[in-house]
Amino acid sequence: MSSNLKIIPLGGSGEIGKNCTAVIQGEDMLIVDVGLSFPNEEMPGVDIVIPDFTYILENKKLLKGIVLTHAHEDHIGALSYLLRDVKCPVYATEFTMAMIKMKMDEKMDIRSVDFRQINFRDKIKAGSLEFEIIRVTHSIPESGAVAINTEHGYVVFTGDFKLDFTPVDGKLTDIARLTELGTEGVLVLLSDSTNVERPGWGPSEKSVADGLRAAISQAKGRVLLTTFASNVHRMQQAFDVAHELGRKVAVAGRRMEQTLDLCERLKYLKVPKNVRIKLDDARNLQDDQVVILTTGSQGEPMAALSQMSREEYSRLRIREGDTILYSARPIPGNEAAIWRTVNRLFRMGAEVIYEGKTPVHCSGHAYQEELKMMVNITRPFYLAPVHGEPRHQHIYKNMAMDMGYPEHRIFTMADGLPLEFDENKGWLGEPVTCGRVLVDNGGSAGGVDDEVLRDRLSVANDGIIIPVIAVDVERGAIIGQPSLDAKGFSGSEEVLREAAEVMCDALDQLKPNDIKSVDHVKHTAADAVRKFVHRKTKMRPLVVPAIVEV
């Protein structure tokens, strides 16, 4: 008798099934991707968000391996956190592996990690499961789908993909192998659904060269091009077009430099001879001979372009005549920060191109017809749209039903909800522990907990009031005059003075025995202040009594 199969998305980021998924058959567990996500505006002070690994740790004994589809942060960025607590083989193809090592090297001693570099189509045993990585096209080199051979058929993760027939590196999606899988029998396709809202077929990455050529050839002075540090093919095209137009290329931004160095070394990037120059050497060239690749396309405050827009980047100053190309789409939530940067750049006299007539960006994710094509190639019995928010899953489902899939064969997965299969059917099972862990600079192991976040938000909204009280605990008496201190509170001095009086009145009511309990004093003071301030101002500042026992 065959064992049940479970597929459990564990990302916790809201983009279902994107960051981390467990596949379990009998006593064997394989993890596909271990990525991070970025905080939203409800998570102040948080640097990154990683999956809650509780379920994986609880089932550590089953863990036979981790496989990474491609080198984007949302697929590999949390690996170093998971590897603090588990030990198992980590599988990836050459480029992805090199990027993982480069990034992890900054965070931990990577010699202890059991890295296993594999090739596309290699069949790898992980207990009773066998898997392979299959080449797809995407906005980073060497992206892969993952096919896992199970007792019930193949489970295929498309990974992030598009169907680009003219990729910059000439390496096409391995449709042959995906078709074979379809013939052998795909149980379920876990498909990228990020761009399911876009009708038709997306443009090829190569088409961006035309936009770059148009924009750069029209620029009178220096050109600064900003894109994601990992978008190697975009940068390849920038090098090629710059070379064609007689310009040299410098790089501003540490992560981008690192990535380019690595790609040149591994030959994933072919820079025409003598085109790449040092940033400081750009000064010695005429302005119209320079292209500068830079980070900051998302308005990230510490990225090079953002610093330039605030005149805080000492190695380069924006000036009139500069042209800045935004060769990246705004990730939802970043718009406000991006527009602030763009406005500052305009004010410095630069020309900023972010939505040209000839596009200088295209998406790395499949549009509707590409998504349908992937279904057509792999011919899965079940479908499970992932890599999207509930709205994407919903639209994908409608699309699949248009293709003739009955509703019961399309699963709307949710974080922590196992998609289970036996010989006869598939269903969504009982939830397992799953969630997100907020990590900030403090780096405390458990992350930023909900209480900390709640306190931060409450102070951020209305400030904090601190009752300062001295207590003689032995006698059970308040010493001296309790007072109030406030920070970030916008109520008037008058309100604070009155609140202090109300608090003193409340404390006066306490009996010596009550005062012997510091908690009782705290509670009484905080309660009095909180209620009074809310009544007077409608605000709810955090009230934190500071009690000195003397």
Place this chain on the structure above:
Amino acid sequence: MSSNLKIIPLGGSGEIGKNCTAVIQGEDMLIVDVGLSFPNEEMPGVDIVIPDFTYILENKKLLKGIVLTHAHEDHIGALSYLLRDVKCPVYATEFTMAMIKMKMDEKMDIRSVDFRQINFRDKIKAGSLEFEIIRVTHSIPESGAVAINTEHGYVVFTGDFKLDFTPVDGKLTDIARLTELGTEGVLVLLSDSTNVERPGWGPSEKSVADGLRAAISQAKGRVLLTTFASNVHRMQQAFDVAHELGRKVAVAGRRMEQTLDLCERLKYLKVPKNVRIKLDDARNLQDDQVVILTTGSQGEPMAALSQMSREEYSRLRIREGDTILYSARPIPGNEAAIWRTVNRLFRMGAEVIYEGKTPVHCSGHAYQEELKMMVNITRPFYLAPVHGEPRHQHIYKNMAMDMGYPEHRIFTMADGLPLEFDENKGWLGEPVTCGRVLVDNGGSAGGVDDEVLRDRLSVANDGIIIPVIAVDVERGAIIGQPSLDAKGFSGSEEVLREAAEVMCDALDQLKPNDIKSVDHVKHTAADAVRKFVHRKTKMRPLVVPAIVEV
């Protein structure tokens, strides 16, 4: 000899010249619009942002009147704040005036305000200035441009406008009068530039009816349509289409109900007979007989639709079969909140339509060809693109130069920078006091100041640490054991314990004379804690010592 003319944008919101502009000729000052803007993510706890009125107050004696172009919050929303400190006639046409009164009535005693309702084309004297309001089309009824007759020619503010030839109320832009002005001589056109990035000519508001009809006729159950509470023509079309399809219409959302009531009373809205019903009565109808108009299109947390998405709206529960139409564009910065709401609605089983094949929304602002048409009609000598961010001003300038305007006749205005004219030329003069005032629930007169905001942001990012210290000031001695309390701080207990030790060591170094100064004690403690915590964790929590003098 004629006096110089000054036009000074005083909005301070980043959208130049949108919220509030002063026009001054000799001893006469006229204010065009007094609007508010909304806080961005760098202003936690702030409810609204209003202009800094210092310049107007300093020149109070010159003030001859305030004229309002239309009833959107970003043009009228700060009026009640300005009228606390100045008294002068307030001019607007009927609908705008009614909306102003309705909104201000909630905030102040409006009997003391010198409201003067006027008609389009009425010529009004304001000292040596004469002005009139001229009808334009926009996404709220009865919008106007303002033309001010000065000694140097007409100053024309387009206000927010589009050129809609089939407006829902049939009332066209008064191109005849604008053309006349052009013939009489327009000195400068201060033009809306919000949509200058969009090529071509925008769709008519009336075209939205097709989208509504398609979406509502396909809906199997209830339809909830969300739009801005002030978009009366959108709601008119929703009533008409609902009626045509045999549905009744209820309203969820206080502000929307108020606006509809007012519009019905003043006949700016014609609801077909027996179509509008009470929200609670919708329950007695079949689902496919109901349309509900609701607030919340921007993901505002307290709006009706947002509450419904959190199951907090007791009068209505979203359920499977409901269709929700987003008939509004996301205002930049609101995207994340909107998508969170949309995802929650999908999870509740609703169908959400926010980007249909047939549009259910169109913009109220002129596209490029409309903007050019306005220039062609009014034939101004100078141009000053306003109602946009620097990026819009920049693109408008390029557009105007394409039309043959020399660069020196196009002004890039900035908040607080007077655009001045004498008989021979125009120039940007010396800056005046200008800025933004952040207002929150606390409603303290001066608003939320920068220090308060800085404190809030620092706590929001890294939390707060409170050293609690008892001091015998007379003797110059620390009493008992100083300790640390923390809120919203994600560092470990260990770090706090060590920080407390470091602080105690630092306090131990103090001489009795030092300790007699509470400020000295505070400074020593805060400094020690701040430095230690930053070194250990890279975080910068706010450190606020609470000192008890005993």
